[in-house]
Amino acid sequence: MDTVCPKCKADITPDDVNVAQNVAYCRACDTLHKLSDLVERESFDDAAAGEIPAGAWLRDDGRQTRVGATMRSVGTAIFFLIFSTFWNSIVAIFVVGAIGSLLGGDSSVSIGEGDNARPIESGDSLFVLLFMIPFVLVGLGTLAVALLALFGRVEVTLRPGQGRVFTGLGPIGWSRRFDSTRVKNVSIETANSSTNGKPDRQVVIDAADRTVKLGTTLSRARRRWIAAALQRLLVA
Numbered sequence: 116m117d118t119v120c121p122k123c124k125a126d127i128t129p130d131d132v133n134v135a136q137n138v139a140y141c142r143a144c145d146t147l148h149k150l151s152d153l154v155e156r157e158s159f160d161d162a163a164a165g166e167i168p169a170g171a172w173l174r175d176d177g178r179q180t181r182v183g184a185t186m187r188s189v190g191t192a193i194f195f196l197i198f199s200t201f202w203n204s205i206v207a208i209f210v211v212g213a214i215g216s217l218l219g220g221d222s223s224v225s226i227g228e229g230d231n232a233r234p235i236e237s238g239d240s241l242f243v244l245l246f247m248i249p250f251v252l253v254g255l256g257t258l259a260v261a262l263l264a265l266f267g268r269v270e271v272t273l274r275p276g277q278g279r280v281f282t283g284l285g286p287i288g289w290s291r292r293f294d295s296t297r298v299k300n301v302s303i304e305t306a307n308s309s310t311n312g313k314p315d316r317q318v319v320i321d322a323a324d325r326t327v328k329l330g331t332t333l334s335r336a337r338r339r340w341i342a343a344a345l346q347r348l349l350v351a
Contacts, residue, residue, distance in 0.1 A: 119153075120143065120148070121148070123144040125142075127141050139153055168334075170187060170334075171183065171340050171341065179273060180272070182273070183271065183341070184268065184270075184333055184338075184341055186263050186267035186269060186333060187267075188332075188334070192261050192265045199261055202254050203258065206251055210243075212243075213241075214240070217240035262284055266284050267283060267284050267288075268281075268283070268284075269329055273349070278292065278298075278349075280329050293320060293327050294323060298322045298349040298350055299350070300321045300350060302321070303316055303317070303339065304316070304319050306331050315331040316335070317329065317330050317338075318338060318341055320349070329341075
């Protein structure tokens, strides 16, 4: 397969490709690339020409174009639902007990062990509530991950002169905007995170005003298709 430099579009000769070291060198612009990234870049274009994978969509109503995919992963959702239920149940016991004590009621939760155990008193309750804040945040975070794995989505909305990347659940989520008329490249690259010891992959939109990254939680088929569709809509 011919290898093309994504920066200057010049051909990279086989003599400048080192498969063992996973590198490709472009003499035209004096740039070193990861060979695996270039190969994936060249191959994911074929994904846009094929069928849209299950859970992905391309919708154009004449005013805007939306390219997106669901974040649904049953295995991930089940794991985090079980973990979140167990974790939040334990945390709730201490939080409810501390609140009850703070309000002047009897607390059924004890602190200490053995003969030294005693109910949470009002003097302890504020400390317990403050101490439990990071545990509550962890519980909320795992629940959010479970809900995203069930109902979350990643969607790129393209309008004349404007692009918006949304990641979230329903209307709640994280949006990032970029200039859709000044996109230089769309690629799939290695992310800074990992899952089960393997580096995650992400779609990278390289626009003149900013670089936007998305799709680390998507399945490989959905991520490749979104990257290919965005490449054709924004760059080709």
